[in-house]
Amino acid sequence: MSEQSLLQVRDLSASVEDLPILHNINLEIKAGETHVLMGPNGAGKSTLGYTLMGNPHYNVTKGQILFDGQDLTNESADKRAKAGMFLSFQNPLEVPGISLGSFVRNALHEQTGKPVKLLQYKKQLGEAMDLLTMDSEYADRDLNVGFSGGEKKKAEILQMLMLNPKLAILDETDSGLDVDAVRTVSKGIQEYQKKKDGALLIITHSTKILESLHVDYTHVLVKGHIVTTGDGSLVEEINEHGFEKYVRCEGCDGCSPLK
Numbered sequence: 001m002s003e004q005s006l007l008q009v010r011d012l013s014a015s016v017e018d019l020p021i022l023h024n025i026n027l028e029i030k031a032g033e034t035h036v037l038m039g040p041n042g043a044g045k046s047t048l049g050y051t052l053m054g055n056p057h058y059n060v061t062k063g064q065i066l067f068d069g070q071d072l073t074n075e076s077a078d079k080r081a082k083a084g085m086f087l088s089f090q091n092p093l094e095v096p097g098i099s100l101g102s103f104v105r106n107a108l109h110e111q112t113g114k115p116v117k118l119l120q121y122k123k124q125l126g127e128a129m130d131l132l133t134m135d136s137e138y139a140d141r142d143l144n145v146g147f148s149g150g151e152k153k154k155a156e157i158l159q160m161l162m163l164n165p166k167l168a169i170l171d172e173t174d175s176g177l178d179v180d181a182v183r184t185v186s187k188g189i190q191e192y193q194k195k196k197d198g199a200l201l202i203i204t205h206s207t208k209i210l211e212s213l214h215v216d217y218t219h220v221l222v223k224g225h226i227v228t229t230g231d232g233s234l235v236e237e238i239n240e241h242g243f244e245k246y247v248r249c250e251g252c253d254g255c256s257p258l259k
C-alpha cells in the first residue's frame with residue numbers, strides 16, 4: 001500500500017439549499033486504501049459523495065478538498081473527473097439517446113483527451129461486461145433506460161472498471177440488489193481493488209457487500225458529523241449492534257462531534 005495521500009478533506013462543512021448538512025468533516029484516503037462510510041438514513045452520506053464530486057447543488061461553506069496534489073474545493077465536477085475522481089450514483093439517471101457503450105467511450109475520451117481505439121475498447125468493454133454477467137447487447141441499449149435496479153448498478157460498476165479512476169466513491173451500489181447481484185457487484189469492486197493504486201470510498205448502510213471485500217477504515221457519519229473511525233472490524237460491530245449507540249444527541253446542529 002502506498003503512503004501517498006490521495007484525498008484530503010479538511011474541516012469540510014457543506015450545505016444544500018442553504019441547509020447545513022455536513023459539519024467539520026476530516027477524511028484522508030491514501031492510494032490503494034478502501035474506506036467505508038456508514039450511517040443511518042439522512043446522515044449526509046450522499047451529500048458527502050456529491051460534495052466531493054463537485055455537484056453544484058452542494059455548497060462548501062468551510063474547509064478544503066485536496067485531491068492528488070490539487071485543491072479541487074471550487075473546481076467543477078468535470079475537472080474532478082479528469083483528475084481521477086469517480087462517483088457511482090445511488091439512483092443512476094436514465095439517459096435516452098446515448099447507448100451505454102458510447103457513453104463510456106465518450107467518458108474515456110473526455111478523461112484522457114485521446115481518441116479511444118474502437119477494437120481495443122470493445123474488447124475491454126466485453127471483458128468487463130462478462131465479469132459483471134451483463135449481456136453484451138446492453139452496450140447498445142440507451143444508458144439505464146429500462147434497466148432494472150440491479151442492471152443500473154452493474155452499469156455504474158462497469159463505468160468504474162472502464163474509467164479506472166484514482167478514487168471511486170460508490171454510493172449505495174448494493175441497495176436494492178438481490179443476493180446474486182450483490183455478489184457480482186462485489187466481484188467488480190474486487191477487480192478494481194486488484195488494479196494498481198485505486199482507492200475506494202464505499203458508502204453503504206448495509207454490510208452485505210463488504211463481506212468479501214478488504215476494508216482498511218470504517219467511518220460512521222451521524223447528522224453530518226463523522227462520529228467515529230475504526231478499522232474493518234467496525235463494520236462487524238455495526239452489523240451486530242446498529243447505529244444506536246452513535247445516535248445519542250438530538251438536534252445538535254453545529255455541536256462538536258458526538259462522543
Ligand SMILES: Nc1ncnc2c1ncn2[C@@H]1O[C@H](COP(=O)(O)OP(=O)(O)O)[C@@H](O)[C@H]1O
Nearest residue numbers: 016017021040041042043044045046047048057
Ligand atoms: N438536494 C437536496 N435538497 C434538499 N435537502 C437535501 C438534498 N440532498 C440532501 N438533502 C437533505 O440532507 C440530508 C442528508 O441527506 P443524504 O445526504 O441524502 O443522506 P444519506 O445519504 O446519509 O441518507 C437529509 O436530511 C436530506 O433531506
Ligand SMILES: [Mg+2]
Nearest residue numbers: 045046090172
Ligand atoms: Mg444516500
